Amino acid sequence: MEKVISNKTISVNEEGYLTDFSQWDKEIGLEIAKEQDIEMTDKHWQVIDYIHDKFEKEEPLSIRGIKKSGVIDIKEFYQLFPGGPLKKATMIAGIPKPKSCI
Amino acid sequence: MSKTKVKKMMFILSKATIENVYAAFIMANGARMEGIESEIFFTFFGLEAVQKKKLEHLHVATVGNPAMHIPTILGGLPGVEAFATKMMKKEMEELDIPPVGEFLEILSDSGCRLWACKLAVDMFHLKEEDLIDEVEGILTIGDFYNRADQEGTQLLFI
Numbered sequence: 001m002e003k004v005i006s007n008k009t010i011s012v013n014e015e016g017y018l019t020d021f022s023q024w025d026k027e028i029g030l031e032i033a034k035e036q037d038i039e040m041t042d043k044h045w046q047v048i049d050y051i052h053d054k055f056e057k058e059e060p061l062s063i064r065g066i067k068k069s070g071v072i073d074i075k076e077f078y079q080l081f082p083g084g085p086l087k088k089a090t091m092i093a094g095i096p097k098p099k100s101c102i
Numbered sequence: 103m104s105k106t107k108v109k110k111m112m113f114i115l116s117k118a119t120i121e122n123v124y125a126a127f128i129m130a131n132g133a134r135m136e137g138i139e140s141e142i143f144f145t146f147f148g149l150e151a152v153q154k155k156k157l158e159h160l161h162v163a164t165v166g167n168p169a170m171h172i173p174t175i176l177g178g179l180p181g182v183e184a185f186a187t188k189m190m191k192k193e194m195e196e197l198d199i200p201p202v203g204e205f206l207e208i209l210s211d212s213g214c215r216l217w218a219c220k221l222a223v224d225m226f227h228l229k230e231e232d233l234i235d236e237v238e239g240i241l242t243i244g245d246f247y248n249r250a251d252q253e254g255t256q257l258l259f260i
Contacts, residue, residue, distance in 0.1 A: 060198070062198055063131065063135065063208055063212065064198055064200050064204070064208060065198075067204075067207075067208060067211075073211065074208060074211035074212055075211045075213075078134075078211075078212060078213055082137070083105075083137030084135055084136050084137035085135070086135055087135065087136070087137075100198075101128055101132055102128060102131060102132075102197075102198065102199055102200075
């Protein structure tokens with residue numbers, strides 16, 4: 001499925017996740033965040049950087065990993081991305097939704 | 103907050119075997135991860151999962167558990183339960199499933215509310231200080247039902 005966001009055409013799946021990470025840039029992240037009613041701050045971007053780092057290293061994301069990340073604690077993570085933090089943060093980061101149950 | 107039809111998942115955990123405790127924890131945490139509210143009510147043996155002295159010593163059931171695929175009489179031999187528990191904990195660690203104490207911290211930080219059952223606390227002669235700090239309070243079943251009294255709430259007994 002194709003979607004136009006900040007004048008760029010990107011491919012997304014039915015849930016709105018980018019299917020090709022190479023199409024991602026910060027502006028696209030910002031727009032997806034807006035659609036999710038999230039206003040991005042420096043702290044939000046630090047989390048996105050952490051997620052990208054894990055994605056590049058092909059390490060799975062989990063809430064336990066967030067706890068150990070040193071970037072953010074779990075309480076703050078839930079405050080920054082309300083209503084399913086890992087789900088929303090990965091969507092903004094342009095990577096697939098994590099498949100883990102924890 | 104959540105756009106799902108299920109707004110809140112409420113778990114009643116009545117057992118202290120590892121498989122039951124983890125079932126409740128994983129589902130309660132999974133709810134939070136989906137933006138769904140969650141709460142756990144610890145009652146009867148489930149209270150062991152929130153007792154400071156007991157929570158890291160929970161066991162898997164090797165007796166009366168056909169899925170263990172060992173004769174019940176063997177499951178009851180000394181050391182068998184401890185061995186099976188050790189194996190299961192090892193498997194879980196490999197899947198990055200946190201130990202009970204850490205899982206409770208994660209649940210509490212994630213906004214999952216933890217409650218102890220008043221009747222069971224009285225029955226086992228427990229005091230508030232026997233329970234971990236993450237337990238917010240001791241409730242009657244009536245209190246718990248009141249917390250469930252809203253649209254989109256599901257109750258699950260484990």
